[in-house]
Amino acid sequence: MGKERLAELRSQLDEINIEILELLSRRAELVQEIGELKKAKGTDRFDPIREKEMLDKLVAANPGPFDDNTVRHLFKQIFQASLGLMEEEKKVLLVSRKKRMEDTVVEVNGLRIGAGQPVIIAGPCSVETPEQMDTVAAGLQPHGIQLLRGGAYKPRTSPYDFQGLGKKGLELIRKTADKYGMSVISEIVSPSDIEMALDYVDVIQIGARNMQNFELLKEAGNVRKPVLLKRGLSATIEELLFAAEYIVSRGNDQVILCERGIRTYEKATRNTLDISAVPILKQESHLPVIVDITHSTGRKDIMFPIAKAALAVGADGLIVEVHPEPSVALSDAKQQMDLPQFEKFMEGLRTSGYLPKENLIPVK
Amino acid sequence: MGKERLAELRSQLDEINIEILELLSRRAELVQEIGELKKAKGTDRFDPIREKEMLDKLVAANPGPFDDNTVRHLFKQIFQASLGLMEEEKKVLLVSRKKRMEDTVVEVNGLRIGAGQPVIIAGPCSVETPEQMDTVAAGLQPHGIQLLRGGAYKPRTSPYDFQGLGKKGLELIRKTADKYGMSVISEIVSPSDIEMALDYVDVIQIGARNMQNFELLKEAGNVRKPVLLKRGLSATIEELLFAAEYIVSRGNDQVILCERGIRTYEKATRNTLDISAVPILKQESHLPVIVDITHSTGRKDIMFPIAKAALAVGADGLIVEVHPEPSVALSDAKQQMDLPQFEKFMEGLRTSGYLPKENLIPVK
Amino acid sequence: MGKERLAELRSQLDEINIEILELLSRRAELVQEIGELKKAKGTDRFDPIREKEMLDKLVAANPGPFDDNTVRHLFKQIFQASLGLMEEEKKVLLVSRKKRMEDTVVEVNGLRIGAGQPVIIAGPCSVETPEQMDTVAAGLQPHGIQLLRGGAYKPRTSPYDFQGLGKKGLELIRKTADKYGMSVISEIVSPSDIEMALDYVDVIQIGARNMQNFELLKEAGNVRKPVLLKRGLSATIEELLFAAEYIVSRGNDQVILCERGIRTYEKATRNTLDISAVPILKQESHLPVIVDITHSTGRKDIMFPIAKAALAVGADGLIVEVHPEPSVALSDAKQQMDLPQFEKFMEGLRTSGYLPKENLIPVK
């Protein structure tokens, strides 16, 4: 008998479900119409006062058995879903896969980032001297490195630490790169420097500490140069995507995302490389994603396995710091590879199949 | 004209809202009846297969404009709210304010914890020697300290570190406490030691590393002795309450919660004292809440201001480690106060009004 | 016999200790002389190549029983200590207590921050409308609030969220503050806006996301207006002090530090208020320290106990967000108090002795 009654109740439940769905759908259509009207008038569609009014009426009419808070909760969900309908175009970020299914390929003087073949970005932490830059570029070029990195503006925790050579550093890295037929990536830290930097760099790097320096992001969005955007020290994946959106929504869609480790309690590594961020970013966004294996780990001794992991997980490239003489480097001495170490590193990636053999042939 | 139409649409929206509410309420009543039937039959009320069936039917019938995922989301919310109705009794934790409005007062040989007057628990990190214990108890007693702490079982990161005196340590602290008319609180780490410990301790301490040692929690729930439960190194506030529920649901409602700092990236302190946890715990639970100011900070030099903050925020008491000669202590040497420091500390709390003056008069 | 031999060995150890000390001292004097010579020549005193040379020689001469790494480690410590001698002036930060024993008092139109009496900074999250600002200022003024806050430039995660009224917002808050005899604190996010902002604000706020926006810090260091510097989302206490040093080293010593919660795994609060940071900052620095109780907790319901804790721990003031109608606020709706709540909050602080009674008398 209980079994029959149960079947009966269930069938009633199914009916009532459908009735609710129909009402919700009719409601949604009303909301769409209201949205159109508001749009015509230029009013903001979200109206918290009106929402409060509706909730108050509902609570006043609540016959039970739900308590008032549950009623409030359920209708907030319903309101939100309707609002979602209205703002559909707005909500989908330009950087998201929903907006664009195909992968964005960022092109830097013929080098295609995000097109399937992983790209290795290499160079010293800081641009220091012409000799240093020449030595390192001469050492990198035979390995097919086309993007030379080197910091001219160094955001340093202490005002008394080496702050980089500034514009002189940019000139120096540009000159070196030109000599060896390479492109330049270098960090810019001030919105007012973006314009000037266009003469020297091929990719503007925005560092972890500046991921939410929105004025800088906006300026980078205003130019037409590729931007490499590093994830902030404790930024969420979602916040990184929003930061990229600041750039792309200004019209610059040549953005490369960079996972570079997050700050956690673990001290065995400089930061904790959040390897899962790579496939999540690739899934949620069409932008290329690369991994800075130097800053995320801060340890030369695990650079090779970490590089393999980053490429295996689907990263479109790596950043590695290479210095002719790491022990005397002006910054980040402990984590930079020297040239023989880099050679072994590249060879390892090639022979284990993580990089194609052709890289051996110099580009130019 | 647009204005009139808007008003009209809004009034329709209000009506449809009420209709939806009525249907939801009728639906909820059906679910309640189904719940009663299931209860009678002893079936579990949550039935994921049936839920999936209903969602499939709804999606099949979805007329738009909501997309199918939104329909799924909204109805899951509705199902959940209905389920909430059914399982109402179950969901409210025994440790929560909703279950019990009045503060729980834990009584330890006449000392009332959670009754308004803050309680200071003091003693060395580890029980080491009879002399050490005697010296410290003799020094604490004149300040009105009624609860003597001291570890006999020390959970230590390395198997080669001092692991405590074990049962001998319990005997020793008991003897000392008896001599000075004090009660004993000491950590127990093994479920099988709980019974034995009843002869020696007045409050069973469960340490941070064991907050989710559920077997230990269950054993502690089976006895009738007050339990001080420390928050885990990276436990959420909610997880702490659930851990307490393990004890209380077994029948032992004499539980004291203890905030002792959480693990974060900041290294200036041993842990990061989550001071906000105290008012949140007090709000969500009726159990007394105390703050371990020694382990949360690991710094003697800020112990006094932190003690004031903990009492100001509403803690029912403090734990402080005091050792006759901290520099030679077998564990936690750097963070334990010596007796003169403790005297100054207590005097400071009294003269600034955080502790009552009467504490000056020894208990016995 | 063992005992005698032990005593003998110990006495030899004492002698050898003193000999080592004498050599270390002579060594240090040599290093000082070398430093002077280098200074005269304008050479950098730290010379990693020379250091490596010395270490190589030592390792080559190592007779054991220490292994080479231990020798390296010990001598690096010795080198560093000697270097410390040379760079003594440089190493002590301007913001540190070692540099200046007395508390820095920041003066804002007669209001003295850091002078003993806690200061309450209040106002809405964002400047929205003239009515909103007027209502809130009218409500705050009778409680003795002299510093009105309100965001004109809002750093927002999404480019599509309300970004503040910009310069118009500054004009608006200035006008409101003038009417009620209050001073203005507002966040500036772009280095190029600092100059302009001087006409509108009495205290420049640098937000958490910009704590390591070094260009902004430098600009703020170049002007002569008080700066309130918020701790970054995952900045260490040390990094906050270095960020302040960027400002002070440029000549602007009117800096207020602000603890506003750090990012952790705990989600019961918006951030985790690191209450221990307050006494540590007060100990290590002479700058005033205030606590933003709104952003650190994100919960109105615990604002009162948290305010008491912050004042008890030694903060020089609080920031609280107050909005005439929080539920319709354009940002941070859930965490802002309304005016009646704020009145109760202030009354609570006064009657419990955390704020002086005199505050009741309006300033003008």
Added chain:
Amino acid sequence: MGKERLAELRSQLDEINIEILELLSRRAELVQEIGELKKAKGTDRFDPIREKEMLDKLVAANPGPFDDNTVRHLFKQIFQASLGLMEEEKKVLLVSRKKRMEDTVVEVNGLRIGAGQPVIIAGPCSVETPEQMDTVAAGLQPHGIQLLRGGAYKPRTSPYDFQGLGKKGLELIRKTADKYGMSVISEIVSPSDIEMALDYVDVIQIGARNMQNFELLKEAGNVRKPVLLKRGLSATIEELLFAAEYIVSRGNDQVILCERGIRTYEKATRNTLDISAVPILKQESHLPVIVDITHSTGRKDIMFPIAKAALAVGADGLIVEVHPEPSVALSDAKQQMDLPQFEKFMEGLRTSGYLPKENLIPVK
């Protein structure tokens, strides 16, 4: 002239360095002799009181230019280095590479973990019914899975959540594994259950919440069964090694380490997989290391790239949760793969070369 003087000073510095080294070496020999004497007497070699005495003497004799704190610091380093000498045998953990250069291979009924070929451990989160276990084992076996996982004792946050079938669950998984020629791995949570479990499991799993349940570790160390030890939710790499040392130091050297994600602020994944931990653990320890890709990410949708990353970085195996019908699972419904997903997953690993093709041939 300055140049000559500099050369002279430097040569003096070199001489003095060597003199200091000689004294340090003589000192170290003395300390070794003292250590021998103490050992003979059974006294603890570290003697903080004696250390304090020596430091006091040194400070009293300090001729400058070092300040007293620097003297204290330098000599503490020297003392520590000497102590390091004395305790050499003690300090090197049994689990460390320094103790044993060759990789430990854990053997489970012929399956060799840590011997080069990666091992896939699979099965449902919880053992639920005979049908469920049979279906899953039948689905796993053709893919060469030799180690069947399934929880019988489930440590759950809430006491009201499904706690596992207990001993019945162990019986069930044993029976299923026997039918399909597989071995069993299952979590044990209570020290008193270890003995009993030997009859049912081939590998004892110790879960993340119990990584520092030292009583459980000790019991696991007392038996002669392989143990899989999961890293705690917020345990450091070092703490994981010490936890393993608890087991190995009791005589059970068949320990497998497991990285399973750490708790961070990022909520896109259930935990943050600390991929760098794998090569660090492999480097510092000789024990095999596997990665639980299910719990670390909590996301089925990134399981495949994460598996590749884990194998690329050098893990000796993976744990994946597979359930015949994840949507109705009693625990962890969202993160378990179903059998077709698992098939695709395995095929992907094989065709991309992360697993050998031979796995296709069933074991028995």
